[in-house]
Amino acid sequence: MSVWDDLIGQEELVASLKHSVAAAFRALGGERSGAAMTHAWLFTGPPGSGRSNAARAFAAALQCERGGCGECLACRTTLAGSNADVTSLITEQSVIRTDAAREAVRMAALSPANRRWQIMIVEDADRLHERAADALLKSLEEPAPRTVWLLCAPTVEDVVPTIRSRCRPLVLRTPPTAAVADYLVRRDEVPSAVATFAARASQGHIGRARALARDVATRNRRREVLRIPTQLSDLGSCMTSAANLSDAATEEAKPRSDALDAKELGDLELAYGGGGRGGRATGFAAAHKEMQRDQKQRAKRLVKDSIDRSLLDLASFYRDVVAVQLGASGGLVNEELRQDIDTMARATTGEISTQRLGAIFATRELLETEVAPLLALESLMISLRGAPVE
Numbered sequence: 001m002s003v004w005d006d007l008i009g010q011e012e013l014v015a016s017l018k019h020s021v022a023a024a025f026r027a028l029g030g031e032r033s034g035a036a037m038t039h040a041w042l043f044t045g046p047p048g049s050g051r052s053n054a055a056r057a058f059a060a061a062l063q064c065e066r067g068g069c070g071e072c073l074a075c076r077t078t079l080a081g082s083n084a085d086v087t088s089l090i091t092e093q094s095v096i097r098t099d100a101a102r103e104a105v106r107m108a109a110l111s112p113a114n115r116r117w118q119i120m121i122v123e124d125a126d127r128l129h130e131r132a133a134d135a136l137l138k139s140l141e142e143p144a145p146r147t148v149w150l151l152c153a154p155t156v157e158d159v160v161p162t163i164r165s166r167c168r169p170l171v172l173r174t175p176p177t178a179a180v181a182d183y184l185v186r187r188d189e190v191p192s193a194v195a196t197f198a199a200r201a202s203q204g205h206i207g208r209a210r211a212l213a214r215d216v217a218t219r220n221r222r223r224e225v226l227r228i229p230t231q232l233s234d235l236g237s238c239m240t241s242a243a244n245l246s247d248a249a250t251e252e253a254k255p256r257s258d259a260l261d262a263k264e265l266g267d268l269e270l271a272y273g274g275g276g277r278g279g280r281a282t283g284f285a286a287a288h289k290e291m292q293r294d295q296k297q298r299a300k301r302l303v304k305d306s307i308d309r310s311l312l313d314l315a316s317f318y319r320d321v322v323a324v325q326l327g328a329s330g331g332l333v334n335e336e337l338r339q340d341i342d343t344m345a346r347a348t349t350g351e352i353s354t355q356r357l358g359a360i361f362a363t364r365e366l367l368e369t370e371v372a373p374l375l376a377l378e379s380l381m382i383s384l385r386g387a388p389v390e
Contacts, residue, residue, distance in 0.1 A: 151167060
């Protein structure tokens with residue numbers, strides 16, 4: 001067992017990181033020979049490739065006396081998110097705010113308690129607000145001697161130039177389907193057939209694959225989404241499909257949103273006196289109002305994230321249609337729907353299928369704006385309906 005075990009299909013990356021851990025050991029020992037220790041890293045890769053997992057595994061290996069054994073206290077606390085010298089900057093909002101970035105900079109300046117490294121992990125560095133990025137810049141340019149920054153983003157281009165130019169880039173690839181399936185069998189002990197389906201349907205997204213493999217409700221939601229292309233017969237069916245997709249996303253996001261809201265409210269009440277005999281401390285009302293505003297934004301973000309997952313599933317259907325129309329070899333992502341895919345491939349042209357894919361990805365971009373999700377989905381469904389070839 002080691003901290004690298006969950007990095008599926010990333011053999012070259014793991015080899016590079018192990019080499020860097022060795023360089024870090026030399027740096028701690030005061031050696032000047034060999035490769036120098038880099039103090040700012042940027043992990044990039046497609047969704048589900050394991051960017052944050054790679055960053056956390058690297059952090060654990062840097063804190064471990066044995067370079068990432070996976071069993072010692074340093075490894076276990078780092079992977080669990082409870083190591084005092086490893087801080088994660090995570091947001092459920094659309095952007096990472098300036099005050100959060102400034103707090104991270106303050107933490108980065110502290111000396112590590114274990115005399116090894118003070119490590120700062122910034123998940124979704126592509127969400128850094130411009131002023132938040134400016135707040136991080138000085139610490140990235142001139143980090144404390146034992147501070148290491150690990151940033152994660154989909155691509156290098158998603159990160160502001162002033163930040164990415166200070167980081168050493170590391171690129172993760174989409175894990176192979178067979179590797180993901182094997183991981184699901186070993187890690188979650190799911191049946192081989194279910195693991196193969198989940199790995200194929202997730203298109204290499206490990207988190208999505210685990211959800212599909214372990215949760216029947218997730219598989220059912222995906223099945224309903226993939227029925228949409230064959231149900232768009234008229235304007236009414238388009239409106240119904242859009243409403244159903246929006247409602248399902250809201251239902252999926254609500255439990256997580258409610259749980260986060262309740263925890264934050266409890267923490268806030270504790271911080272301001274908990275409403276005992278002395279009442280809450282001055283400032284509670286203002287802090288509560290600000291928290292509610294942030295929670296409302298987060299709730300919207302969670303719904304949009306759920307919709308986005310459904311749109312990616314929908315895109316996989318039309319990609320399969322294009323593959324059949326082009327006579328591409330190899331299996332389909334949605335092999336279990338081959339009959340529906342073959343029927344649509346015969347009824348339309350490659351140009352129409354490509355236009356439909358374009359409409360899906362345009363809607364994904366539109367959802368990043370302030371447009372109402374239901375309106376965006378209604379417009380998309382009408383575009384997907386189109387007209388069959390006569």
